[in-house]
Amino acid sequence: MQKIEVDRVVREMLPYLNNQQLMRLKTVLSSLTDTTIRNEMDDNEVLLERYFAAKRTEGCSEKSLKYYKATLTKVLAAIGKNAKEIVTDELRDYLTNYQAVHASSKVTIDNIRRIMSSFFSWLEDEDYIVKSPVRRIHKVKVSTTVKETYSDEELEKLRDSCTQMRDLAMIDFLASTGIRVGELVLLNREDIDFQERECVVFGKGNKERIAYFDARSKLHLQKYLNSRDDSEPALFVSLNKNRTRLTIGGVESRLKTLGQKVGIVRVYPHKFRRTLATTAIDKGMPIEQLQQLLGHKRIDTTLHYAMVKQQNVKIAHRKYIG
Template identity: 65%
Template sequence: MNPVIDEIIQEMLRVLDNSQLLQLKQVLQQKLGKASANQSDTKNETYISDYLAAKQVEGCSDKTIKYYQATLTMMNSSLKKNIQKVTTEDLRKYLGDYQESRNSSRVTIDNIRRIFSSFFSWLEDEDIIIKSPVRRIHKVKSSTKVKETYTDEDLERLRDSCKSKRDVALIDLLASTGMRVGELVHLNINDINFEERECVVVGKGSKQRMVYFDARSKIHLLNYLSSRHDNNPALFVSLHLPHQRMSINGIEGRLKKLGKKIVGLQKVHPHKFRRTLATNAIDKGMPIEQVQKLLGHERIDTTLHYAMVKQSNVKIAHRKYIG
């Protein structure tokens, strides 16, 4: 951009909206002999499609891309405005109406805000708009809810409720590795290194990392695999013919069914094993950076969010260091 035009645009950022800034920029470019192609005829759907393509190149999963697409498409359908004319007030009203009509949580609304922020920042980087209208929409504060973890007794009761070697091995592997259920379903038998008690999983963004399991998991996994008589390479398969690879829904459904057999143990979910591992690791003194590596988190803030330090340990630490 011409330095003079750049300086003028910067001076007018607080006064004009995106549409007006773009018109001003075009006039200045024309007068200074640097006319550019007019982007006002480009459809919003094209911008959204190009943005999603960029996120895909960055390594976002198909599930994330679909969530972004649904969120941005819904916003576009509701506002019915050229993307360059969308204002901060438009987006604030949209978020408020969305929350009220769906009784959405603050976490949900902030997730939508983050997607808007990413999208409009991309538009800004691509010189499609001058400034992002999301700049003045701040993070939505939400109360921190301490999420439950499994106790050692819970895990033993879950194992006792199992009627198959597969289910015992499944619980042990989730509990000792803390891997995501989406990572677990893609594992094959050949991926498991029993000698070193480790395996490589493919996490979010197709990133690989090493996870480790304990001796109990190794024994129960070997017992389960020796009981199988199928040729499926998958690590976990259905109990009945044709012994297909277990899906995410299949594992979630199985754990939920096992949990219903146990009095006082509600909502058994694979992600709770992951949170339990993180909490126990931190409580026992594992450095947070190593827990982050173990769980495959990009940001350490995410690890701290997953791992809730037990109140009993806080009390012990208070007596030890403060008195």
């Protein structure tokens, strides 16, 4: 029996056998010839190490890898089998039990499913298994909710609440650039080009892109930087005497405090990013340009950020439909 015939038989049996059975079938069929296949019993730890090495080579960030590792380790420990022997029903049961025990949202469950799919698809691509057991576990349907954005009035209230030049510059900068808070705290003074009103930021996966800010941000940022007497290279620093680089937690805490002063319940950095995306769409910015501005790899992600206002839908209907 030739290798091509072995593969054809295995493909024909895909709907009827699990991975363990398929691998056994392939081994038996191949033994009829001198064909050798990789069938070493790699334990889960070795498989995970090889998987993460591959993801790291693809440019996956260490933060994402840490999340993937924690998730996959829990899955494999709970099922208690070699990854090459796990079947679809065992993964389904894990997701069901996890949701019941942790009262997790559908988004969380789908994130776990997505990570499992990545791992088992890699096992399939690398010929450790014949087919991924996650193939038949479909994406979890998540209800679409209208995401929060700042109104023009709320933004003005936040600006009015600022008693420190740093806070005003920070709010204007977040509102006009739409950058992530993690990107904000990594910026240095030398990264800012005031002439062109732009800066270079490093996004997810250490991807570099250009972000732009408006004239108001430029003026307030220049005033803030001119008022500083420290040598810290960071664009934004703490207000204490040490003047250390501002952290993500520091930004979140400060914005929350400013919001409480003017009675705005939920004030957080990412809301500025969503507000910029929604405003840009409402004013007619092409979605492809907005994708570039926000640094999204997939345009679907950009569409999740940009929530079109209902009033504009009404106006558009009257304009195009009548």
